[in-house]
Amino acid sequence: MKVIIVDYNSGNISSVINSFKEVAKDKVSIEVTADLNKIKSSDKVVLPGQGSFKSCIDALNKIDGLTEALSEFAINNKKPLLGICVGLQMFADTGYEETETKGLGWIPGKVSKIDNQNGKYKLPHIGWNQINIVKQSRIFENIANNSHMYFVHSYEFLPNDKNVISAITDYSSNIVCSVEKENIFGTQFHPEKSDKLGLKIIDNFINI
């Protein structure tokens, strides 16, 4: 099996690479690339994302044919894709970080700044928070409800269809921290930085 981590200059992805390689050992091939043909022929794709919604979308669009290749992989061919942090947020139609920006539009909804309730909540939401699993998702196999995961973000994904939400976390309000829509998976938290439980989620994704 071949898993591609999409390298589209979205910032620091070394932690994502290290964690997938740790889990994959020699059983699964992990490749880091933005090569369109390699993406199309791979079995699974990981879409990381750091920085702002706009900077990530701009970076995707800078590589000719990349969004089309990802759409073909995830939407037409329905192969498993995992978005992490801004990688998840980009599934939305629109993001409002920096300026209004069109997203991939795979899961209708928008990405807005977390309401900090007039400074009552510090932003970014940084640190370990518990996930409340609201829908059984294949990436949560053998992950107990209320497990701790590592978060760092100031914006949240608000999907129109609440049925795609697989887990929420409590920070100011119920923040969407994981989605599953058919073959498309996403986590707002960072499994690659969430210690053993995070590695288990990565393992679950690899084994789908």
Add this chain to the structure above:
Amino acid sequence: MLKNRIIPCLDVKNGRVVKGINFVDLKDAGDPVEQAKIYSDGGADEICFLDITASNENRDTIYDVIERTSKKCFVPLTVGGGVRSIEDINKLLNCGADKVSINTAAVENPKVILESSKKFGSQCIVVAIDAKKNGHKWEIFTHGGRNNSGLDALDYAKKMEDNGAGELLVTSMDRDGTQIGYDIDLMSKIASKVNIPLIASGGVGNLDHLVDAIKLANASAVLAASIFHYGKHSIQEAKEYLDSKGIPVRI
């Protein structure tokens, strides 16, 4: 509910862990990679490496330390000390650091924070504030505590937030290495001035000091070195103690 973080800090010099008393009188406390692994297995919420002599000496050893640690520890890794430029930040992140903490360069050229937070995202930019009391205010020190910039710590903290810092790592120079507790007055004043998380540092001698920083100063995270390095307390003990005092921690 978001948990308060406990962050063991490993001061590194030439690839080895040391911890100074008021930044001098260094003692060897082991290999950084192995120590970091022990801490992450023990429940550390994050690991911090501080390359303490990086401003003056060859610092290539730190890249190797980060690279090796990031392949073994899967919790956030913060690196500070001698981070001067966008290129330095880029190199550290590529080696596997998740955040960089910037001290001297942020004082000398605040644009570094503006540019780096735009380029890499605020989530990985921590501004390190070394402050020392002078009369009724606190002043910012740079170069590992050797130079007084004369800048007011509270104003500076706010400015760094405005420039895009994702977190502030605030160290009291008066307390560092003394083990008599964090400077709660300083921490609480800065925490109430900014809307980004504050990591308290400098002066921890016992577990009640950790409680004070969170309860009295509203710190989001507590950083400590000596109390963990020399086996005085384990991370787990610290967490259980905080939990017993009603502080939310990841156990």
